[in-house]
Amino acid sequence: MRRMMAKKGSDRMVVVSMQAVVALLCVVAAYIEICDAAAVVDVYRMIQYDFQGTPFGSRRAVVNHHASSGLSVPGSDLSRTIVILPIDKVNVTLLNEYLQSRKMLGGLLLILPRNFENGGKSSGESDSEDSDGDQPADVAALEQWLIHNNIPYPVYFAYSDERIDSVLKDVQLNDAAGRPATASTGGYKLVVPVSDAKKVPSASYTNIQGWLWGLKGDGDIAGLPTIAIVASYDTFGAAPALAVGSDSNGSGVVALLELARLFSRLYANSKTRAPYNLLFGLTSGGPFNYNGTARWLRGFDQRVRENIDYALCLNSIGDADNLRMHVSKPPENPFIKQIYDNIADVARDVGVTVEIKHKKINISNSRVAWEHEQFSRHRITAATLSGLETAPSFLDRVGGIADRRYSANDTVVARNIKIVAESLAKHIYGLEGKNIEVFADGSSLAVSPPYVKLWLDLLSRTPRVAPFLGKNAPIIAAIQKELAVHTKDVSLQHDNLDGTFLFYDTIKAQLSIYQVASVTFDLFIMLAVGSYLGILFLVLVITTKGFDDLVGAFRRPPSRKLKGN
Template identity: 60%
Template structure:
């Protein structure tokens, strides 16, 4: 799904792009039971809600950012993010080069109070510092802990642990937001039998959505000075008013004489909205742009009832069509790409079968039946011997025979 940013009159440069990506498919020993509520149903739900929120902002030219937003739902996640790799390679080179950075969402539905940002580039990288500081500032206001994990990728090894590594292989800055602190092994944490709805907390997803949405809009360090803005020391922030318009709130000298063109250029540069200052939330609770828990719950319930093992999904699978329709409702343009899954796995087309279980009598019943039958046979045998040969013959059967003494000369 694609949301187009707003170009300033006379600007001939291509707008930069931010990508928000999540893998939607699962893997498990029982494909028909692999619903993956947390991995990665929670990431899909978060992406859809973020798309809904920014579609509201981008629907008004006055609140449309100078960033294109690209929302990607990919398959092949359990298999080295094969779908993400093919999706990126299908991009036009200009589009790929326009991506400033990508945020991948993975398993954010069962965390307590700490999330991790996984990156491939060194933490000293300017883009990585910008992303982490932006998330950290918002996380502090939301009382959330955010940690940074750096894992260098091996280009010669086709195995990737995180979705952002496919971006990094093509020299696109990217990071993965996840509740998982360590890189998973192959086919680990891919939405198996035990990843069900009861272990996912929609409140955690709601907080994660707000963290990502606010961070995308608020990635300017506090107190950064505006060059050539006139008699002004700094821009304190942008905030969402009741009329859903972004205003500039300044501190310091009066507003008279400001060079508004330079001010606007400053606050938009390299960010969607780029407001400064704490306690300024675009997606504040109770407002028209607040995160919708009911929307999150409804999609989470659907994902928790829908197996999504990619090799068994058809091109026109109802679930895939539902995702496409939802993105089409919140973005300007939606494209679907079908690819053949490549890998070392062989999949068979039987995803479900009937297992018949029969309940039989317990072993106590068998022992009791053995005792009854044994007693019956003993009584019957004794009766027949007594009636045919007499009681003495029956008793003699149980007597010890007399010993024979051998006489020696």
């Protein structure tokens, strides 16, 4: 009988225990639901690098703070807050004041417009309400500030979408109502669970080159005069994972590939092959003082360098009504004058003005502003054809965040390709002063707008910051393959960037946005669960062992006296 009663009591205790566990799980589930992630979005970390041993960029990567909608929200502890700002609302002056006064932020999340993600409006699309004409300039100014400062907190970029817009709206409403998110009040919490950024062990670059060999005479084909068409293909920006550089220098890369395609058709037939070798070079390290171009030139033997008649570098030719030819030698130089006259004459026929810009190079200063200056240092006649009026400053206008697909107009790029092609044909075929159009529209040698668009689209969705590409990057393989279709003896040159730059990894991550409860709510839940478990304990003891046993469990046992010997 006692065994049966004990068994029933045990069964009853098991049932009650199961009920208690289910109830407790319901409470915990409700609590977890309140803390579930409101959104998970892709974010792009700001560049972190050292230049000549000096740190620049964002020096931290981990994010785990509450959200705020501004730098001046009353009651908000900015040192423990991630400030969310649409990029067009950023006050660079205020950010700089915070930095200079050593005021800390928990972090900064900059929201990019939706049209940045898809590259913006297409070449034929008119301006809309969503397109702010001043926005690229404002973003470029902010980007330069970010790149050239040592920022001691994490900075991330994200594209605007419905989820993040909804979160930002809620945060703005709470801040406006005087309820900023804190540990005591709750709100939205932003978490990027990454480890601290580590140094990129060896920042490398890759140069790509291909040849179209000219009509061989009695001598060696390598002894023919050579014209080099050159474009730097890599980029740099405040967020490496967003630096696609559609105009700078995607437009130059597309122009070079189309020129290789056009002249390969002429060089395929000995009757239309010119007595000039054409060298096509796609160089890396452009943002880093054209480091790759310098190494590429040093890799040539003396004979190749001596046979280069001139080099024409293509840079940012996709977004300007007129063109500029930047040179290091005086415009009166007969070689420079010949190059300029050929380009200007062809451009004049299509209503484009070409202005010559002369800037001497300072041999004692290792800094170069244009790619052709690396050729000039080797005493090679060279020029840069560009839509830019002035030389970019250090790490400026090299394919940053604002340089999106809309920055390169398909029609403008195709027009400028034709200008270069016709002027080059005048030189190598001796057509100066003759009204002959080699690449006439509608002919088999016409510039291909679909080809131009295809490559602009590809480059405009492919970040190309050299230290994060690697030797086997798909975009490098794609360019090499395309160049090999139209030219001969295509080769790659791999090398490491010089030691003046040091880069850090973690350029892309995922941001989890949680809607968390206040500490008061946490305490309430803790007390409720604790009280529930206490009452449950009392009920279980009373129902299974009786009230006397419960009282006995808390009664102090009598002390035992030791008997003396």
